Amino acid sequence: MGALPDRTPNACFSTVPDKGIMDFEKQFGAHHYERIHMVVRRARGCWLFDEKGNRYLDCLAAYSAANTGHHHPAIAGAVIQALQGEFASVLSNVVYTDPLGLFLARAAGFAPQLAERFGNNGNKVLPKNGGVESVETAIKTMRYYGYRQKGILDGNQEIIVFHNSFHGRTISVISFSTTEKYRRGFGPLTPGFVSVAFGDLVAVEKAINANTCGILVEPMQGEGGIKIPPNGFLKGLRRLADENDLLLVCDEIQVGMGRTGKKFCFEHEEIVPDGVILGKALSGGLVPLSVFITNARIMDLVFSKGSDGSTFGGYPLACVAGSAALEVFEKERLAMRSATKGAQLKQKILEIAARSPHVKEVRGQGLFIGIEVNNGNAMEFCRKLLNHKIIVNDSHGHTIRISPPLIINDHEIDFLVKGLESVLVDEKGQDANL
Ligand SMILES: Cc1ncc(COP(=O)(O)O)c(C=O)c1O
Numbered sequence: 028m029g030a031l032p033d034r035t036p037n038a039c040f041s042t043v044p045d046k047g048i049m050d051f052e053k054q055f056g057a058h059h060y061e062r063i064h065m066v067v068r069r070a071r072g073c074w075l076f077d078e079k080g081n082r083y084l085d086c087l088a089a090y091s092a093a094n095t096g097h098h099h100p101a102i103a104g105a106v107i108q109a110l111q112g113e114f115a116s117v118l119s120n121v122v123y124t125d126p127l128g129l130f131l132a133r134a135a136g137f138a139p140q141l142a143e144r145f146g147n148n149g150n151k152v153l154p155k156n157g158g159v160e161s162v163e164t165a166i167k168t169m170r171y172y173g174y175r176q177k178g179i180l181d182g183n184q185e186i187i188v189f190h191n192s193f194h195g196r197t198i199s200v201i202s203f204s205t206t207e208k209y210r211r212g213f214g215p216l217t218p219g220f221v222s223v224a225f226g227d228l229v230a231v232e233k234a235i236n237a238n239t240c241g242i243l244v245e246p247m248q249g250e251g252g253i254k255i256p257p258n259g260f261l262k263g264l265r266r267l268a269d270e271n272d273l274l275l276v277c278d279e280i281q282v283g284m285g286r287t288g289k290k291f292c293f294e295h296e297e298i299v300p301d302g303v304i305l306g307k308a309l310s311g312g313l314v315p316l317s318v319f320i321t322n323a324r325i326m327d328l329v330f331s332k333g334s335d336g337s338t339f340g341g342y343p344l345a346c347v348a349g350s351a352a353l354e355v356f357e358k359e360r361l362a363m364r365s366a367t368k369g370a371q372l373k374q375k376i377l378e379i380a381a382r383s384p385h386v387k388e389v390r391g392q393g394l395f396i397g398i399e400v401n402n403g404n405a406m407e408f409c410r411k412l413l414n415h416k417i418i419v420n421d422s423h424g425h426t427i428r429i430s431p432p433l434i435i436n437d438h439e440i441d442f443l444v445k446g447l448e449s450v451l452v453d454e455k456g457q458d459a460n461l
Pocket residue numbers: 090157158159160162193194195196245249250278279280281282306307
């Protein structure tokens with residue numbers, strides 16, 4: 028084990044060699060992630076750099092957190108300015124700050140009028156520090172709505188969720204996961220969730236009873252294997268929510284903000300939900316920031332003084348990054364870019380798939396593309412792609428997840444396609460060390 032460094036060089040954070048960094052993590056960190064055998068020293072745009080200056084194309088983009096590319100100059104610049112201008116640090120929530128006010132106004136207008144049936148009141152935004160925290164805010168909202176508005180006995184509220192969903196790792200959220208390894212040994216679990224098959228409207232209808240207060244859905248499943256629901260599914264959920272007075276909440280943490288070729292993934296079915304959860308790319312991948320957005324009337328019904336809060340939720344630095352990232356998203360038309368580049372890339376992947384003995388199915392919208400492999404072991408191909416200086420990982424074990432930053436250019440797409448051709452058709456890759 029090397030000694031801790033006493034200086035921070037300019038070009039990267041430390042001069043500790045890769046092996047030392049890995050040893051520190053192994054000795055002092057929880058082993059809750061399977062890591063690729065690589066230490067990243069620098070990240071810029073779509074590229075990650077190792078100790079020797081080798082560059083790797085980032086086709087994972089931190090599971091959509093780096094949609095705007097790494098260290099986008101406008102977002103990084105805003106953060107630096109906030110730090111240097113002394114308007115970045117966390118303040119007690121008893122005072123107002125201009126970064127929060129401006130961010131809330133911008134984020135509220137970023138979504139269409141949510142929960143339209145409650146009136147055209149505008150949206151309100153509740154900020155937190157990471158996706159799962161905002162999922163919790165959404166769960167609280169649906170439950171309180173059921174209690175106050177529908178007269179459900181407090182404690183009896185039920186929310187409909189979906190098999191193979193992924194919404195994060197708090198106790199309440201893992202309680203309704205259908206993935207055993209997320210739950211085992213962490214009981215007692217939180218009751219009040221009913222899980223049904225993703226895409227099955229009949230099952231949703233059957234699950235609705237007098238205690239049902241909401242439906243929580245990913246408009247396209249990310250961790251569940253890059254799964255697009257059957258046509259009409261989201262429209263059907265909208266209809267069932269309206270008929271049964273339920274709140275329909277879309278978790279757009281991974282698939283929102285242009286990832287699937289639309290600003291919001293729910294736009295593919297032209298529905299408007301009652302609440303939206305955003306995270307990851309919301310702050311340009313520089314600082315943690317997430318939000319729950321809903322109709323102002325619902326937000327005011329559910330949250331009153333003391334009923335929610337968070338020390339860092341909506342603190343100035345995160346809000347400065349958030350406002351800058353939303354501006355970049357609009358200015359660079361990232362949703363449209365994702366649709367165009369995604370269609371181009373998917374076409375090339377389909378051509379490779381037609382020549383490959385390994386590909387079972389290619390699925391995707393925008394720059395969110397899954398390649399399901401016949402042997403069910405997508406990680407085997409991800410390791411081979413690392414030899415071609417491409418970073419991807421699997422989704423649900425069987426699917427290679429392709430989700431590069433939305434700023435990816437034609438040259439970078441060609442680089443990716445060449446790598447995919449090699450491992451899926453030519454089989455020239457050798458296993459990289461994981
Ligand atoms: C759809 C979805 N919801 C929620 C989360 C949890 O977000 P976080 O890891 O920021 O808590 C994720 C993370 O991957 C996600 O993909």
